[in-house]
Amino acid sequence: MATESEAPWRNVGLDRTEQHRLKRYAVLKAASRAFAQRGYFQTSLADIAKEFNLNKATLYHYFNSKEEILFEIHVHAIASITDDESMRGRVGSGREQLIAFIDRYVDMLIDDFGACLVLTDIKPLEKASYDQCVAGRRRIDSLLRTILREGMEDGSIATIDPKTTAAFMFGALNWICHWYHSEGEITPQELKRRAIDFALRAVEPRSQDTPARQP
Amino acid sequence: MATESEAPWRNVGLDRTEQHRLKRYAVLKAASRAFAQRGYFQTSLADIAKEFNLNKATLYHYFNSKEEILFEIHVHAIASITDDESMRGRVGSGREQLIAFIDRYVDMLIDDFGACLVLTDIKPLEKASYDQCVAGRRRIDSLLRTILREGMEDGSIATIDPKTTAAFMFGALNWICHWYHSEGEITPQELKRRAIDFALRAVEPRSQDTPARQP
Amino acid sequence: MATESEAPWRNVGLDRTEQHRLKRYAVLKAASRAFAQRGYFQTSLADIAKEFNLNKATLYHYFNSKEEILFEIHVHAIASITDDESMRGRVGSGREQLIAFIDRYVDMLIDDFGACLVLTDIKPLEKASYDQCVAGRRRIDSLLRTILREGMEDGSIATIDPKTTAAFMFGALNWICHWYHSEGEITPQELKRRAIDFALRAVEPRSQDTPARQP
Amino acid sequence: MATESEAPWRNVGLDRTEQHRLKRYAVLKAASRAFAQRGYFQTSLADIAKEFNLNKATLYHYFNSKEEILFEIHVHAIASITDDESMRGRVGSGREQLIAFIDRYVDMLIDDFGACLVLTDIKPLEKASYDQCVAGRRRIDSLLRTILREGMEDGSIATIDPKTTAAFMFGALNWICHWYHSEGEITPQELKRRAIDFALRAVEPRSQDTPARQP
DNA sequence: GATGAATGAGCATTCATTCAT
DNA sequence: CATGAATGAATGCTCATTCAT
Missing domain, CATH: 1.10.357.10 (Tetracycline Repressor, domain 2)
Structure with missing residues (x-):
């Protein structure tokens, strides 16, 4: 009933900070697409997280806020x-x-x-x-x-x-x-x-x- | 902090259907201004109602929905x-x-x-x-x-x-x-x-x- | 855009009180049918009034409350x-x-x-x-x-x-x-x-x- | 009149999915009791949530809708x-x-x-x-x-x-x-x-x- | 009698954000 | 890092009821 397996972004072999930057960028990209298409307020953080099989809360490791x-x-x-x-x-x-x-x-x-x-x-x-x-x-x-x-x-x-x-x-x-x-x-x-x-x-x-x- | 006195749109002496049309129009006007400025989803019906010292629910006498x-x-x-x-x-x-x-x-x-x-x-x-x-x-x-x-x-x-x-x-x-x-x-x-x-x-x-x- | 004409219950020639009783009864009948079918809370007074081309408020001439x-x-x-x-x-x-x-x-x-x-x-x-x-x-x-x-x-x-x-x-x-x-x-x-x-x-x-x- | 202290369901030591199932079940049980007693429409989700000292919104972690x-x-x-x-x-x-x-x-x-x-x-x-x-x-x-x-x-x-x-x-x-x-x-x-x-x-x-x- | 207008209270649902694990 | 759990604040909408006309 849940989307258990299918691990979020299968890790490419990269050092920590580089990975962090890449993930940040990927989220930004996806978010900009979503914002452009559906609008900022119509796009929930859950929507964005879902694109990466990530949990909503995880986004807060990369950004302080939706804003x-x-x-x-x-x-x-x-x-x-x-x-x-x-x-x-x-x-x-x-x-x-x-x-x-x-x-x-x-x-x-x-x-x-x-x-x-x-x-x-x-x-x-x-x-x-x-x-x-x-x-x-x-x-x-x-x-x-x-x-x-x-x-x-x-x-x-x-x-x-x-x-x-x-x-x-x-x-x-x-x-x-x-x-x-x-x-x-x-x-x-x-x-x-x-x-x-x-x-x-x-x-x-x-x-x-x-x-x-x-x- | 409350909507005390200040009666909602003081009635001008006009027959009812004409008044109805005018009020409808006034709401549309105010709504279009608000939608244009803040966006459709960021504008709540309460916002619009407040402009006329009206209760949110009253808008539903004039329109079936926000849509x-x-x-x-x-x-x-x-x-x-x-x-x-x-x-x-x-x-x-x-x-x-x-x-x-x-x-x-x-x-x-x-x-x-x-x-x-x-x-x-x-x-x-x-x-x-x-x-x-x-x-x-x-x-x-x-x-x-x-x-x-x-x-x-x-x-x-x-x-x-x-x-x-x-x-x-x-x-x-x-x-x-x-x-x-x-x-x-x-x-x-x-x-x-x-x-x-x-x-x-x-x-x-x-x-x-x-x-x-x-x- | 409104249900103007089609006057509510075309008056049969009866004295006031008798008419009142008959109308009351008609509403009760319609209401009981609606309550039985859809349930008391799911039936709004507007629903009942509509059956008689009556205004919601008019029902209050016949009954003090929905209860x-x-x-x-x-x-x-x-x-x-x-x-x-x-x-x-x-x-x-x-x-x-x-x-x-x-x-x-x-x-x-x-x-x-x-x-x-x-x-x-x-x-x-x-x-x-x-x-x-x-x-x-x-x-x-x-x-x-x-x-x-x-x-x-x-x-x-x-x-x-x-x-x-x-x-x-x-x-x-x-x-x-x-x-x-x-x-x-x-x-x-x-x-x-x-x-x-x-x-x-x-x-x-x-x-x-x-x-x-x-x- | 407020939902002050009294933490929502003190966690028994169980793994998360099991806890999830148990809580879901508890909500279903409480809801069925409430629905049977007061009726589906007369029971608000807030009513059910209150029974567990939970916030209304929390129920949506367990169910997609009241329906x-x-x-x-x-x-x-x-x-x-x-x-x-x-x-x-x-x-x-x-x-x-x-x-x-x-x-x-x-x-x-x-x-x-x-x-x-x-x-x-x-x-x-x-x-x-x-x-x-x-x-x-x-x-x-x-x-x-x-x-x-x-x-x-x-x-x-x-x-x-x-x-x-x-x-x-x-x-x-x-x-x-x-x-x-x-x-x-x-x-x-x-x-x-x-x-x-x-x-x-x-x-x-x-x-x-x-x-x-x-x- | 009849009605349009108005309202307060309530409800399901959404969502950004926080936190313990 | 990652996540499930939890929440407060909003929001669109409904409805019984009141009131002036």
């Missing part, structure tokens, strides 16, 4: 953008940087962590964690705005309001999580191509925009 | 788009229709019902209601796609994939709910102007798009 | 036995009286009130009403016991313990409510015949019982 | 009859088998589970469980009918309709739950004797029944 899980997912997803090498040392025209940004950002979005970042609310977090996440999001926001601004300077991007434009562009991208399923006909590569195409159309200078754009 | 409240909000929001006169008898070029569509759609989004439509999941709904909502959303989706297609035919919109483009555009617009607050510096009018500007840039034909499409 | 309805049903059912003419002035041998008793008792059982009497618990009643019902039941119990005793005296019934025998016999009869449905193949007449047959077998003197029973 | 508790009680009670060794390999004349059956059946009835079986309705059960219980009850019913039929064949029981007779007999027996209290003057042994006596009288052949059935 912490949500927090770490967000931190992880944010880092995957802000810590990206190619992002930090940006090269090329604003237009080229934008392409690179979207390429990277969509990669994040179609990953479990990224989807969770975009789909779940961080209001449940306590103030300190909340603020940290907001700061991280703001950093990503800044990144795009800066790229747009640089593009405007080098003439590769039309003269537009960077703040509003970034907001609309994040919307267009983030919403991908609501309709894109990686098992569908559109490959991630193709998705990225289309996203870039849409974005470029929206921000590239048009002939009537800048009557004077010389080399 | 029904969510359902009616979605129906209401969808109707505000699909039932719109100006939408049904569409006139003008695709480009002009697009402008009209966005104008109307953003109006909906900055309304409580619209925000709820975009921000809350309908998975909690039972199958029949769920299907009805999905159908409604699809109708809105079709509307935009049709407009894009007509614009492509009359040359006012660039040759693009209507499906993907509509998806990105809805993303850009829907996301407004996440960052726009009507009390801020941007007026709804201005917001709509910017949304239209962004959208037009993304879909208007550019010189290099159609090297040849003049008569 | 009172239950009480009156029991009183009514008990009276249908204890007030029976043929019971009060009993004639004939014990055996003949027993036959008459069962005939009458089964009539009650297959009636809505009787079924409710046997199938619903009176514990929800307040002490005074409870006691009155218990007394009524006891009176019926006494009736049967007396009949048995008289039968033993006149030799038409075997020498047995009247108390226990009455208990078993009431069980056999009352249980009819659990299995008999008047729409089935067995007619009420036939049911009564079988009940009487069973009961007589159980109490009639047998040759070995009373080696000395002379005319 | 499951009711179901298990019925299964348990039915099994106590149908799984009985002496019932399965039946020996002796129909008359002797009947005596054995009643002996066993009354044992069940004066047990908490049996009383609950007879006194509570299974309508609250979901279809699958409901059907299983109905099947179980039918099996018990068949048992008695078969015994009666066999008795008719071997001449130890009068020629009667087995179906109706079984129905009356079950009524007589089941009703015991309504009037018998094991703390009273009648011992279980004596109760069984009287039940058997009553039943035999009702079904034993009488001289006038079968004028001729000897070899």
Whole structure:
């Protein structure tokens, strides 16, 4: 009547701390998938534990609270953008940087962590964690705005309001999580191509925009 | 700590059925605001009742279930788009229709019902209601796609994939709910102007798009 | 959306008090049927009211409480036995009286009130009403016991313990409510015949019982 | 007025699964007593929990729902009859088998589970469980009918309709739950004797029944 | 008489979290 | 590490009853 046997994560031969890190990560991954799909509050810790044939209580060896899980997912997803090498040392025209940004950002979005970042609310977090996440999001926001601004300077991007434009562009991208399923006909590569195409159309200078754009 | 005095909604002098309708509407409005802000599951019926100094149970005189409240909000929001006169008898070029569509759609989004439509999941709904909502959303989706297609035919919109483009555009617009607050510096009018500007840039034909499409 | 028209009990032309009595009776009848079928607590006043296209609150013009309805049903059912003419002035041998008793008792059982009497618990009643019902039941119990005793005296019934025998016999009869449905193949007449047959077998003197029973 | 000290069931030194089984059983026992006395719907899980100084929620470690508790009680009670060794390999004349059956059946009835079986309705059960219980009850019913039929064949029981007779007999027996209290003057042994006596009288052949059935 | 509105009390169930083993 | 046991706080929902109209 119980799920006795079937031992939780058959131990791979690894040292203690490494194992701990791996298990933590596995839980985070599963949780982010679940949160993205069903929502944070609709996902119980029991649900997550069940995926690993673990007991609910065991999760508390890895995390202090459900909130912490949500927090770490967000931190992880944010880092995957802000810590990206190619992002930090940006090269090329604003237009080229934008392409690179979207390429990277969509990669994040179609990953479990990224989807969770975009789909779940961080209001449940306590103030300190909340603020940290907001700061991280703001950093990503800044990144795009800066790229747009640089593009405007080098003439590769039309003269537009960077703040509003970034907001609309994040919307267009983030919403991908609501309709894109990686098992569908559109490959991630193709998705990225289309996203870039849409974005470029929206921000590239048009002939009537800048009557004077010389080399 | 108790709900002492302060009688629940002092009755205005109106006949009963009219009062009933008004109260129902008021609850729907309050609920959509709460659902949009805190989420459907995080909003208890007690929360909503408290806003009107009403007892939890009284809500059941107006609605059969929490689910029904969510359902009616979605129906209401969808109707505000699909039932719109100006939408049904569409006139003008695709480009002009697009402008009209966005104008109307953003109006909906900055309304409580619209925000709820975009921000809350309908998975909690039972199958029949769920299907009805999905159908409604699809109708809105079709509307935009049709407009894009007509614009492509009359040359006012660039040759693009209507499906993907509509998806990105809805993303850009829907996301407004996440960052726009009507009390801020941007007026709804201005917001709509910017949304239209962004959208037009993304879909208007550019010189290099159609090297040849003049008569 | 409401059950507006379809006026509650189209008024027959009768004087006030008579109408009142008739309506009261109709409610009692419907309630006893519902209580017997679904149970007292599983039947809400709204359920009963709905049968008459009445509002829940209207029932309070006829009864002071749900409890009172239950009480009156029991009183009514008990009276249908204890007030029976043929019971009060009993004639004939014990055996003949027993036959008459069962005939009458089964009539009650297959009636809505009787079924409710046997199938619903009176514990929800307040002490005074409870006691009155218990007394009524006891009176019926006494009736049967007396009949048995008289039968033993006149030799038409075997020498047995009247108390226990009455208990078993009431069980056999009352249980009819659990299995008999008047729409089935067995007619009420036939049911009564079988009940009487069973009961007589159980109490009639047998040759070995009373080696000395002379005319 | 609060559930202060008094630790919930002090643990006896037993392995966990065994303890689990025992506690489960204890809850079932208490529940069946409560259901039989006050009814299924009138008994709240809090009531049952309180008996063990347990929190309401703790019961959900042992049962998935209140319904499951009711179901298990019925299964348990039915099994106590149908799984009985002496019932399965039946020996002796129909008359002797009947005596054995009643002996066993009354044992069940004066047990908490049996009383609950007879006194509570299974309508609250979901279809699958409901059907299983109905099947179980039918099996018990068949048992008695078969015994009666066999008795008719071997001449130890009068020629009667087995179906109706079984129905009356079950009524007589089941009703015991309504009037018998094991703390009273009648011992279980004596109760069984009287039940058997009553039943035999009702079904034993009488001289006038079968004028001729000897070899 | 009849009814819509309103309510307080209650109930089954869920869940994050703690703790002893 | 891992887990079964236990709990307090919520939550959606029901219902008998009251009351103003």
